[in-house]
Amino acid sequence: MMKQKWILGLVVAVSVGCLTACSSIGLPEPTKNFVGGTKEETKKAVEDLYKSVFEDYEVILSSGKMSVPDIEAKLHKSDRVIHSWVIESAAADPSRQRYAFSDLDGDGQSEMIIGSQAAGKNYFLTGVYYLKDGQPSLLADGFVAGQGGARSAIKLFKTGEILSLGWSSGTGDGVGTLDKLEGAKGITKLSSKEIKITDKKLLEKFGKTEADELTPDQLSWKEFSYTPSKERLTSTSEMTTSSSSGNAKDPKGTTSSKSEEKGPWTAGKSAALAEFMVTWGNQMGQPNYQKGIVAGNIGADMLYWTDGSKLDAEFSKTGSGTAKYRIVETYSNWDKYPTVHNYFFAITDTGEGIVFHSPTTNGDKMYLNPTENVDLRNNFASLVK
Numbered sequence: 001m002m003k004q005k006w007i008l009g010l011v012v013a014v015s016v017g018c019l020t021a022c023s024s025i026g027l028p029e030p031t032k033n034f035v036g037g038t039k040e041e042t043k044k045a046v047e048d049l050y051k052s053v054f055e056d057y058e059v060i061l062s063s064g065k066m067s068v069p070d071i072e073a074k075l076h077k078s079d080r081v082i083h084s085w086v087i088e089s090a091a092a093d094p095s096r097q098r099y100a101f102s103d104l105d106g107d108g109q110s111e112m113i114i115g116s117q118a119a120g121k122n123y124f125l126t127g128v129y130y131l132k133d134g135q136p137s138l139l140a141d142g143f144v145a146g147q148g149g150a151r152s153a154i155k156l157f158k159t160g161e162i163l164s165l166g167w168s169s170g171t172g173d174g175v176g177t178l179d180k181l182e183g184a185k186g187i188t189k190l191s192s193k194e195i196k197i198t199d200k201k202l203l204e205k206f207g208k209t210e211a212d213e214l215t216p217d218q219l220s221w222k223e224f225s226y227t228p229s230k231e232r233l234t235s236t237s238e239m240t241t242s243s244s245s246g247n248a249k250d251p252k253g254t255t256s257s258k259s260e261e262k263g264p265w266t267a268g269k270s271a272a273l274a275e276f277m278v279t280w281g282n283q284m285g286q287p288n289y290q291k292g293i294v295a296g297n298i299g300a301d302m303l304y305w306t307d308g309s310k311l312d313a314e315f316s317k318t319g320s321g322t323a324k325y326r327i328v329e330t331y332s333n334w335d336k337y338p339t340v341h342n343y344f345f346a347i348t349d350t351g352e353g354i355v356f357h358s359p360t361t362n363g364d365k366m367y368l369n370p371t372e373n374v375d376l377r378n379n380f381a382s383l384v385k
Contacts, residue, residue, distance in 0.1 A: 046101055050112045050136050052076045053129055057114075057224050060087055061094035064229025078137060085143035085150070086126050089116065092364050094226060098123065100219040104130075105160030107183030112136065113156070115216055118334045123216035125154040128162055130181060139179065139187065140164045144340070144359075151197070151339075156214040161190065163206060167197045169339075169359055178206045197339070263318025264347055265328040269383045273345065276379050277331055286341065289331045293342055298366060300327070303344075306367045319347035319384075325354065344368060345380055353377075353384035 047054065056075045060082075063071050068084050071091065075082065090097050096117045101110040114127035128140045140162050142154045149169035156162055160181045167174025176195040180188045193205055203209055274291065281289045300323070303311040314323040329345040344356040355376050356368040371377060 046110050049131060049134075050129060052078075053112055053114075053136050054224075056082065057090070057097065057099075058226050060090050061097060061224055061226035062229055063091045066091070078135075079132075080138040082127065082138065083141045083143050083152070085145050086141050089143060090126070094224075094228070097126075097224050098221040099224060100221050102156075102214070102219055104156060104162070104214070105181035105183055107181075109183070111139075111181065113219060115219075115221065117221070122334065123219075123221065125156070125216060128154060128156070130187070132186060139181075149359075155203075157208060157212045158214050159212065161208070163203075163208070165195065165197065167195065172197045176202070176206065178208075263316065263320035264351060264384060265317070265319035270329060272383055273329055273380065280375060280379070281333065286333050289333045291329070291331055293330050293332050293366075298330070302364060302366055304365050304367050306369050308367075311368060313344075313346065316347075324349050325356075342366070343371065343376070347384055351384070353381040355380050 059074045060071055068087050068091075071087055072081065072084070093116070098115050098117055100113045100115070102113060103109060104111045109131060111131075112127075112129040113125060114129075115123040115125050117123055124142060126142045127138060129136045130139050131137070140154045141152060143150075143152050145151070149171075151165075151167050151169050151174070153165045154162065155165070162179050162181070164177045164179070165174060166176075174195050174197060175192060177192045178190040180190050182188055191206060195202055195205065199205075203212075277289045278287075281287050300311075300313045300315055303313050305311055312324040313327055314321045314325075316326040316328060319326050319328050325346040325348060327344050327346045330343065331345075332340060332342040334340055340359060342358040342360065344358070346354050346356065348354055355371045355373075357371040357373075358366045358368045360366040
């Protein structure tokens, strides 16, 4: 009996001693978060750190038809502002904007990544934020200029590096800068080099491989919470009313009629073009063309020549219509975002086939020019005859 009491006393003493000692040991922050709160509380704590970014995107995504300068005036002031093309793209298509958190450099503090959902699990990174002196700071951004050939893209790596690429779509020439996140130390610039965006060994120039990448599909993306603008609510309401009434409208806003049931473009020709696009895309090294413009609903009123003048066009399933150009098919390869090719196949008012090309991926206008690809032109022309 005495032996049992002695053992019990020893256990109690050890337990008390352990509790006393453990209380004086500083637990790592992740462990404290786990012990002190739920996952939801930890998530909220991270989001609170980037509160100003969420507030900026609330302004952008709710802006409707507000001009970019007016939007910029309402954003938080910082040492690096959001690029105007990023703002315009996000404002034009708010429902596709997403965010994710990832501890890129493994210091226990998450960075915030902004992206635009292109198609399926394809995301184009538009911003990377880190904490600088406790405040969110923009490290890199990605965009495709609605006009001109400016392009910018971001690549993340599992060891904390961020590669920022900037180039011209016309030449493919540009500059790449590799930075590294190093916790409290901040950002270290590792290298900056001239690049050719089509270079298959581009990553090797910076000592990286595709296996080193932290790709967008590896992140847990979340939708932004925002208040839709009155213009978007009105537009959505009109589309719903039109759909429920059975009075379908084409993208130009004109009511479809039975007179459009017959025309030079048929289901058989459409199938033949689809088959050709697969073969042609593979030959061009641009596989995975998809029917439609994956960016969203593109109306004929959004189509312009590259010189800025309006394109006299309308969408038509059969090639019939009143506009000079009746667009019967569209294809794009958004899996290669931001190097995107959009093709508009149209029949003219004189019955000839013409194919337009557009590299535009954001904004409320798409800029087109006749394609220079001979095979594409000739194939479509032969189908139209």
